[in-house]
Amino acid sequence: MNCTIIYSDFVLIRVDLSGKPQPLISWYFNGDQIIPTRKYSFNDDSSILTIYPYQQSDIGKYTCLASNKNGQVQHSFDLGIINSSTPLIIDSPLSKTVSPGQLVTFVCRASGQPPPKITWMFEGNQLDSSDPHITLTQFDTELTIRHATREDEGIYICRASNAIGSAMAEATLKVHLPQQEVLDQSLTKDLLRTIVQQARHNVDRAINESKASFHHEITSPWEFMKQFKFNIPQNVELTKAREIYEQSLLLVQEHVRNGLNFPINELPTNFSFESVLAVSHIQTIMELSGCVTGPFRNPCTDMCLYSKYRSYDGQCNNMEHPFWGVAQTPFRRNLPPIYENGFNTPVGWDPEKLYFGFKKPNPRSVSLKLISTETITPHHGYTAMMKQWGQFVAHDIEQTAPGLARQTYMKGAICNKTCENLDPCYNVPMPPEDPRLHSEHKPKIKCIEVERSSATCGSGQTGPIYRQLTYREQMNILTSYIDGSGIYGSSEVDAIDLRDLFGDHGLLRFDIVSSSQKPYLPFERESAMECRRNRSRENPISCFLAGDYRANEQLALLSMHTLWLREHNRIATKFLEINPHWDGETIYQETRKIIGAMLQVITFEHWLPKVLGPDGYAQLIGPYTGYDPEVNPTLANSFSAGAFRFGHTIVNPILYRLGNDFKPIKEGNIPLHEAFFAPERLLSEGGIDPLLRGLFGAPMKTPKEEQLVNKELTHKLFSRVEESMYDLATINIQRGRDHALPGYIEFRRWCNLTVPKTWEDLAADIPDVTVRQKLEELYGHPGNIDLWVGGISERRLAGALVGPTIACILGDQFRRLRTGDRFWYENEGVFTKLQLQQIRKTSLAAVLCNSGDDIDRVQARHSLAFYYATTYELEDVFEYKGDRPMSFYKSCDKIPQINLNVWQACCEKTCTSSTGDSHNAHNRKRRAQLLYKESFCDAGGVIRKDGDEWSVDECTTCKCTVRLFFAIFIAINAMFLANWFP
Known part of the structure; x- marks a missing residue:
């Protein structure tokens, strides 16, 4: 050496x-x-x-x-x-005076030995590439501010340093607008207070009138869907405050336009009034609108709890970065947003604006000409469970806060009555080729209704340049972690509402049971909404309630939520038996911890390798290397609003419903558009088993480039009538633009993939000539392609369901979800070695056998889980082997199971029969055994049957009168079904 x-x-x-x-x-x-x-x-x-x-x-x-x-x-x-030398700056940054909204670039180059490292400071604070407002390129020698505002005014210092010494150079940035002084003087604090009050009135009016508009009778799933999203719990104060803030800026603009001789039409294209207001004005508007603080921070003082169990909203997972992955916080950005005004207006807000020399195509045109397909090809190797598990995971880690209103803030028009782009309306005009314009039932308003996602004021954290507010950001209502929040909720209020606190046995709440005496989800009692459809208006039922409010969206999803409620209660009941000294809270938390681990195992070991392909999984995910508190698991906006929506390409147009013989039940399969918000069909048409068998016993749709999304999703989503259709592909494209996602080409660059400059350059990843021709006809330039559209058009990786760009974004996010989670099941100390061995036996097949009504067989053993250090044979319900005879399926009694006895707390003295607690322990075991059989009263550890009377003292006599509990549920269940379906 x-x-x-x-x-x-x-x-x-x-x-x-x-x-x-x-x-x-x-x-x-x-x-x-x-x-x-x-x-x-x-x-x-x-x-x-x-x-x-x-x-x-x-x-x-x-x-x-x-x-x-x-x-x-x-x-x-x-x-x-x-020989070495101190740095010498050979190319100093130059001072600049720019207009608001302009792009600014400072350059600083230096010589020295060893080669010096360049760092930048603004007003004494060091800048880094994590600040979304700036970009550092060319080994940090170039600093770019994409959207200059008056907050960016100040001194920028370039520092070049090596082991020998350092050198510095500085430049001053001024952001100036003609008549700036007149503008500043006109905006007094009293005027700003009046403006914010008007903005608050406009936002409140729009929200209240939107809710009032749904008091009429709902006659279709489309109308229910529109009402449904306004009832989803979210941090309304954070989102409303941001809307008030943005509407205040618009009112300031109106004031300037009407009251001052201000040349607004001469302003730069990349402009917003947020750019020209003084810092003091911005601060005043923020304070008056309430857009100044982030969500409540849990002090994480109860380390006995948070060292062992998760919080409900994700706080206290990462002690160093308490807001990472937390519910009700903004999405993370892989790339800076591309809002048209640099601040908050979405891509395509101005339909005449050019990108790469071309207008953005109408999303509905893209759907009709490129994405929608009537023909599908069943997949030869994977079952429909692939799609359903993907949706179940998506609903565990992501839900974008929906718009607060469907009426415009400024003019009061309802979004379905106008095609204008007026906040919060961001409708899609129907193009001339839309078949609905030529149908018998022509729509009155020739556009597809879309409301913008809610904005959020952020986490309260600020950067050295953007000291107050950043771009418009969208909020994730759920925790980013794979933690079972879709089952348990992402807040303590939701979690408590879902628990059965009457018996204090750690169970989840339920109301009625199936014919096999297994529970369904509880009904949603608080909301006035009813999950009723056209054919069942005379027999409406309430929606079912789960940890995620979208559980009723379609029947297969509802079946999965029901399955995991039962699995929780099965495990909790076993814990009550083997650990009778545990209280209800311990049983609940230990069960919740195991359920979360099971979801992680199924997702990463059984499902994700099929999505990414074996090579893609090995390269992008790889083996687990431990917890890293510096890895941010927060969901990326491009993952949520772009890449993870690849799952829409594998959705079948029908839900298969199979009986014990794996043939269609007498009620038949169900078209997808008939399955939306139809919980009564779960109760009246066979329960969850036929739907679950249809998921693991039938193939999924093959994601072909020429067969992207089936017409049930592009022509009939949430609707049975043509004039009120919902096009999922159109919404996906429009949502990506609403969230200001950069284009497909930019994400290829971010992924270190080849960056095509011509249509011919795309041939390697989009080899289908017809697809490329359609893309060119629609977009004009490769740089214009929307992320989701380009991603699903790529040729799939070997053995995968996605192409390289989507695989890259998925791989980055799922790796973060694993490495950045302190409670990841493989992290040292989360489970004991014996418990971890049992957790690794997890299979969805075993859950189906344990918690289905009468599922007695699943796919036979046929493959190995090669991602563990120790290999296990699997019953993989995600793999489809064609129309096989019954012998292909394996009896459930031969499926490997998790041995829950490993969780027995044998080291605790209350676990032995020799202690004074043996009587109570015996009674608790007896209660666990009776839980699903009869009703009772617990009187100080003594079991009293319904109707029993006893004396407490000479003055007090008690009688056991059982409340609405399990035995009564069975009777009520029978009455309900008799009344609904005579």
Whole structure:
């Protein structure tokens, strides 16, 4: 080994070795042994040699000799020195005066030996690439501010440094607008207060009138869907405050336009009034609108709880970064947003604006000409469970806060009555080729209704440049972690509402049971909404309630939520039996912890490798390396509003419903548009089993480039009538633009993939000539392609369901969800080694067998889980082997199960029968055994049956009168079904 040392005061040389007995180490310089002096020093075992000062005379050959009674080994190397120099800035940044909204670039280059590192500071604060407002390129020698505002005014310092020294240069940025002083003087605090009050009135009016508009009778799933989203719990104060803030800026603009001789039409295209207001004005509007603080921060003082169990909203998972992955916080950005005004207006807000020389195509045109397909090809290897598990996971980690209103803030028009782009309306005009314009039932308003996602005021954290507010950001209502929040909720209020606190056995609440005496989800009692459809208006039922409010969206999803409610209660009941001293809270939290781990195992070991393909999974995910608190698991906007929507390409147009013989039940399969918000069909047409068998016993749709999304989703979504259709592909494109996602090409660059400049360059990843021709006809330039459209048009990776761009975004996000989760099931200390061995036996097949009504067989054993250090054979319900005979399916009693006895707390004295608690322990076991069989009263540990009377003292007599509990549920269930379906 030859070493060249940059000139420095000292040199430190270390050798790493081992041996028995411990070797003795000696050092030599040019053949002479080195002994400790003022120049040479060693650590205790002489494995580190320090030379100080290091000079020209120290250049030469150094040898390290290690020896013990078994022999010796040596290593020699040459140590040299090169001349070095302090940094010299050869290209200094230049001071600039720019208009608001303009792009600003500072350049700073320096020479020196070793090559200096460039850092930038603004007003004394160091900048870095994590600030979404700036971009650092060319080894940080170029600093770009994409949208200059008056908050960016100040001194920028470039610092070049190496081991020898440093040099600095500075530049001043001024953001100026003609008549700026007149504008500043006109905006008094009293005027701003009046403006914010008007904005608040406009937003409140729109919200209230939107809710009032749904008091009429609902006659279709489309109308229910529109009402449904306004009842989804979210941090309304955060989102409303941001809307008030943005509407205040619009009112300021109206004031300037009407009251001052201000040349608004001469302003830069990339402009918003947020850019020209003084910092004091911005601060005043923020304070008056309430857009100044982030969500409540949990102090995380109860370490006994948070060291062992998750919080409901994700706080206290990461102690260093408490808002990462937390519910009710903004999405993370992989790339900066591309709002048309640099602040908040979405892509395509101005339909005449050009991107790469072309207008953005109408999303409905893209859907009709490229995406929608009537023909589908069943997949030869995967079942429809792939689609359903993907949706179940998506609803566990992501729900964008929907718009607060469907009426415009400024004019009061309802979004379905106008095609104008007026906040919050962002409707899609129907193009001339839309078949609905030529149908018998022509729509009155020729556009598809879309409301913008809610904005949020953010986490309260600020950057060195954007000291107050950043771009418009969307909010994730749920935790980003795979934690079962779709089952348990993402807030303590939701979690408590879902629990059965009457018995305090750690169970989840339910109201009625199936014919096999297994529970359905509880009904939603608080909301006035009813999940009724056209054919069942005379027999409406309430929606079912789950941890995620979209559980009723379609029947297969509702079945999955029901399945996991039952699985929780099954495990909790077992814990009550083996740990009778545990209270209800411990049972609940331990069960919740296991359920979360099961979801993680199924997702990462069984499902995700099929999505990414074996090579893609190995490259993008790889083995688990432990928890890293510096990895941010917060969902990326491009993942939520773009890449993860690849799942829409594998959705079948029908839901298969199969009986015990794996043939369609007498009620038949159900078209997808008939399955939306139809919970009564779950109760009246066979329960959850036929739907679950239809998921693991039938193939999914193949995601072909020429067969992207089936027409049930592009022509009939949430509707049975043509004039009120909902096009999912159109919404996906429009939602990506609403969230200001950069285009497909930009994400290929972010993924370090090839960046095509011409349509011919796309041939390698989009080989289908017809698809490329359609893309060119629609978009004009490759740089214009929307992320989701380009991503699903790519050729799939080997053995995968997605192409390279979507695989890249998915891989980055799922790796973050694993590495950035302190409670990840493989993280040391989350489970014991014995418990972890059992957790790794998890399979969705076992859950189906345990918690279905009468599922007695699943796919036979056929593959190995090769991602564990220890391999396990799997019953993989995601793999489809064609129309096989019944012998292909394996009996449930042969499916490997998690041994829950490993969780028995045998070390606790209350676990033994010799303690004074044995009587109570016996009674608790008995209660667990009776839980699903009969009703009772618990009187101080003594079980009393319904109707029993007893005396407490000479003055007090008690009688057991059972409330609405399990035994009554069965009777009520029978009455309900008799009344609904005579």
